[in-house]
Amino acid sequence: MKKLRLIAILVAVGSLIAAQMLSAQMISGFPAANEQEAATALAAFNKADKGRPDPAWRGQKFTIGVYSAGQRGAISGPLYFWRNKFEELTGASYDIVEIPFAELREKIFTDLQTGAGRYDVIINCSNYYGDYIANDWILPIDKYFNDSRMPKWDRASIAAAVANLMKWGDRWYGTNNDHDAQVLYYRKDIIESPKWQAAFKKEKGHDMPVKMDTWEDVLEICDFFNGKDWNGDGKPDHGITLHLKVGGQGFFHFMALSAPYVVIPNPGDPVTKVTKYNNVYWFDPLTMDPLINSPGHVKALETLMKLSKTGSPAMWGWSLGEAWADFLSGKAVMTFSWGDVGSLAEDPTQSVIMGKLGARGIPGTKTPYDLQSKKFLNLSKPNMVGNQVGCSWHPVLSKYAKNPDLCYYFMAWQATPPINHWNVYMGWTGVDPGTTSDWFAPYGSATIQEYVDGGYIADDAKAFIGAFQDNFFNYKIFQNYLRIPGTPEMQEVWDVHLSEAITGQVSPKAALDRTYADWVRIVADYGKARMLKLYQESIGYKP
Amino acid sequence: MKRKDRAKYLFVGPGILWVLVFTVFPLLYSLRLSFFRARLGMAQQFIGLENFGRAFTDYRFWSVLQVTVFFVVCDVTLTVLLGLGLALLFHRPLRGQRFFRSVFTMPIFTAPIALGYLGLTIFHEEVGAVNTVLRALGMVHLPAWFSNVWLARLAITLVDIWQWTPFCFLVLLAGLQSLPDEIYEAALLDTSSGWGTFRYITLPLLSPVLFTVTILRVVETFKILEIPFSLTSGGPGMATQTYSFYVYLTGLRNFNAGYASALAYLLLILMMAISLFFFRRLRRQYE
Amino acid sequence: MSRLGHKRDFRRMLIWCAIILVTCWALSPFYWAIITSFKPPGVILSKPSLIPFLQFKPTLFNWKNEYVSRGREIGGALTNSIIIAGGATLVAVSLGTMAGYGLARFRFRRWKNKDMTLWFLSQRFLPPMATAIPFFILMKTLNLLDTRWALIMTNATFTLPFAVLILRDVFKELPVELDESAMVDGASRFAIFLRIALPLAAPAVAVAAVICFSFSWNEFLFGLILSYKNAQPVTVIIAGVEHTQGIQFWFVATRLLAAILPPAVLAITAQRYIVRGLTFGAVKG
Secondary structure, three states: OHHHHHHHHHHHHHHHHHHHHHHOOOEOOEOOOOHHHHHHHHHHHHHOOOOOOOHHHOOOEEEEEEEOOOOOOOOOHHHHHOHHHHHHHHOOEEEEEEEOHHHHHHHHHHHHHHOOOOOOEEEEOHHHHHHHHHHOOEOOOHHHOOOOOOOOOOHHHEOHHHHHHOEEOOEEOEOOOOOOOOEEEEEHHHHOOHHHHHHHHHHHOOOOOOOOOEHHHHHHHHHHHOOOOOOOOOOOOEEEEOOOOOOOOHHHHHHHHHHHHHOOOOOOOOOOOOOOOOOOOOEOOOOOOEOOOOHHHHHHHHHHHHHOOOOOHHHHHOOHHHHHHHHHOOOEEEEEEOHHHHHHOOOOOOOOOOOOEEEEOOOEEOOOEEOOOOEEOOOOOOEOEEOOOOOOOEEEEEOOOOOHHHHHHHHHHHHOHHHHHHHHHOHHHOOOOOEOOOOEOOOOOEOHHHHHHOOOOHHHHHHHHHHHHHHHHHOOEEOOOOOOOOHHHHHHHHHHHHHHHHOOOOOHHHHHHHHHHHHHHHHHHHOHHHHHHHHHHHHOOOO | OHHHHHHHHHHHHHHHHHHHHHHHHHHHHHHHHOOEEOEOOOOOEEOOOHHHHHHHHOHHHHHHHHHHHHHHHHHHHHHHHHHHHHHHHHOOOOOOHHHHHHHHHHHHHOOHHHHHHHHHHHOOOOOOHHHHHHHHOOOOOOOOOOOOHHHHHHHHHHHHHHHHHHHHHHHHHHHHHHOOHHHHHHHHHHOOOHHHHHHHHHHHHHHHHHHHHHHHHHHHHHOOOHHHHHHHOOOOOOOOOOHHHHHHHHHHHOOEHHHHHHHHHHHHHHHHHHHHHHHHHOHHHOO | OHHHHHHHHHHHHHHHHHHHHHHHHHHHHHHHHHHHHOOOHHHHOOOOOOOEOOOEOOOOHHHHHHHHHHHHHHHHHHHHHHHHHHHHHHHHHHHHHHHHHHHHHOOOOOOOHHHHHHHHHHOOOOOHHHHHHHHHHHHHHOOOOOOHHHHHHHHHHHHHHHHHHHHHHHHHHOOHHHHHHHHHOOOOHHHHHHHHHHHHOHHHHHHHHHHHHHHHHHOOHHHHHHOOOOOOOHHHHHHOOEEOOEEOHHHHHHHHHHHHHHHHHHHHHHHHHOOOOOOOHHHHO
16 A cells, blocks of 8 residues: 555655656747747847957856756846757856855855856856956956857947946946836726826825826825725735735835935936035945935835835735735736736736826926935925946856857857847746836837737837836936945845834834944955945946 | 663664764754854854844744744643543443544644645635635635734644644553553552543553653754744744744754854753753653 | 443544544645645735635646656756755664764763764854855865755754754664573674664654654755756755746746645655554563
């Protein structure tokens, strides 16, 4: 009896494994899900510049380290998808080592610090650059730009803010891949419905600020919708949904929301110039004193807290999956988060809001804080600050790579506009838009048909891409990205304190004061002078 | 006499040797590291006892210590009591004993990481199993488990108890079953009271095993990490961030290896103090 | 007579109620995992549903997805975990049983028994983080990174104290007379251990084995640190459900169930060896 049981189990497991081996089908050299996917990929492949692969590369292999998401998962998926074609092109191949997300940084840094050299190419998060540069762990790639063996990719077409993340100072280290930013998503059908607009006017006494240029507008609208049954299922629904859980990337919400309260443009020329008082968010660029508890930051946190009460109280403990599900399943009228929401909205297994998606760039505020005059300003037109919060996952070259030329070939090939754009419009790849190849005319060269092929509803794609294009190309100033050693630790303590404020354990000011104290200590640990220099380099501040 | 003397070393020898080889080096290395400032990519600086001193002024240190002590007291008490109850329940001729005992060993085989992630769906405010049941029982204001400090702690306690009661149950059951039968027979002749038998006979005889189980659980719960890690990520704020979690964040996430080692040693000292206390109190039981 | 009989029946019913309740409590998360694995991803976080077919349409989508794209990895991880946990248990139980017997039966003069026991126990005191970096360096030096041997040795070290402590207690409970009578007959210490003490402590040995196996099976941190690709245990694969798009709960369910299968089979088969009752006939004499 026991033996029979064991045999049954073995057979089951064995057949499952067999099934897996049998189902790996190749269409035109791609492990594609269907004919159409393979056809569009092949078209992209043919259009892309292939350079002239060096015959010496035949038979060689390198290793790519990427976070674990599987063969059809975000960011790691394209690596599997394009591998066969890479082998065809160069005669070389690569191993993909997936690292659990929770330990990604630990494994990469340990590998680099101990010189183990297990990963040649690393698909990394942009905020690792501080440690990379400080420890000289990655190779600059400028020298390859004129190498005739290498595919050409269009650096100028990348959104300036994201392009900055692939550089340090004037040197390039990374190649084009993902472009992260948060945009505001909303239910177009509800917000623009005359019925609800009339109800809003009745309740609040003025027209619904449908444009939602400021966070105050967003707050008003979410407050209105929260608790009402606006989706017709008989139960009260939510206004906004946010992923505010500790460790659930909640601090990115605050980062995106608070930028317009803190980052103001340079009054002179150019508006993007970084000075002591303008275009700074994190630290004072002269003294390395943290700015994180400035009155602007505190006011922004108070706004976020008010916003966090216009949705489900459970969202204080929600991470990405739960928060997005609230919006995708039609229970929340708004959210602001990354491009994944746009692509998941088109996935019929997870979303019921296909065709109903509205999106716009991150709102601003009319009352930012001026560090110089130490007062809140009162603007007639809202202060809008573009953001690139997130990771913008892209490949870099480890110093210990045994064959850096071959590795760079792969990196550049994936960065070529046709292939990168294909990765963007195929939602399952998790690669978000950020170059002119991804925008529609008149801003770029993409067509609606491509996105429809990738599974998007035409109107949703227009809204989604329009919002990203707006954020990356039309916003005049940007929140700069923190890329100094110790960044992950600073973000971790900040995340904890934000959660303490949101769940009412401390006041907003106290939470940010605690963050200030922690950051002072971390900076001191790493060496203030050293950190100041790296910070100035990373944000482009010239004394 | 001579043979006996030599044989005893052969019994404990291999175990001791193994532990020496595999723990002495790591422990010494960690101890050394705790006297240094060892940040990523920077040369190590000797700073003496500064890491230890810093711990005492670190409000996070005290917070995580309190949270951990709370979990230790709560979880261990509940798991041992429940485990004891279950062991007594099953210490009788029952049909299908083997089936039930197999069922009860399943929880301890569940990877805590997976359990924590699953717990997110179980404790989900709207669609989770717990709240669905509570809603069916008529509760109107359903608890938002992860948005509230004490509810989050309760959630972790519940998951932890679910996982570890079977451990106590198994060990206590084995202990009960090793007790000689004739003592029970003798007791039954004197008194037919179940409670009396339990209190004056079973309990004292079981106390060494009870003691072992308790001390093992205390030691383990002090290091609780994976369930808060996957279920609440230490939140809300730091309400469920346990000591081990803080050490992990400090050492492996923030690469502050020196401070992390110091924290680890502080915990070691604390636990040695606790168990010395335990061992001394019940010295009579151990020769 | 009837009154006593009723009382006894009532008691029995109570006991069975308790047992059923407790069994449900023990199994409910598994039930939840099973139904979650059959729910379409969109339903998992949006509709409260406890009963399949009635409240949601079960689908094989998640299982197919998982095994078509990750089947080989999961199979490999399961194999790794079985070898690692099995190997570690073997080492830990062998060393621990012997040490437990030694501590129970002999008196040590220079290093007291109590202290030695405490020393074994203290191996469990350090948070894993304290030994993580040194272990990594140790394994790197021995060139054992990303091998199952590294994890077997690591887990054996960590679970050894359990075996020592549990077996020590049980051996102490065994009457010394058994040993002494065998010694009079001329048996060696080791023979007594092997042929008399061990069989009598068999239930405890089984329990210790189950506990050591389960700890090694669930061990996550060192599995993560010491493995890259080849020696990944199943806990690391489970942790792979979390990525930038959040946690894929449907895969949590499928992987949890896959991960519990081998130990469940082990637990069912090991029950056979936890025999009830010990023979004291020899002592009573």
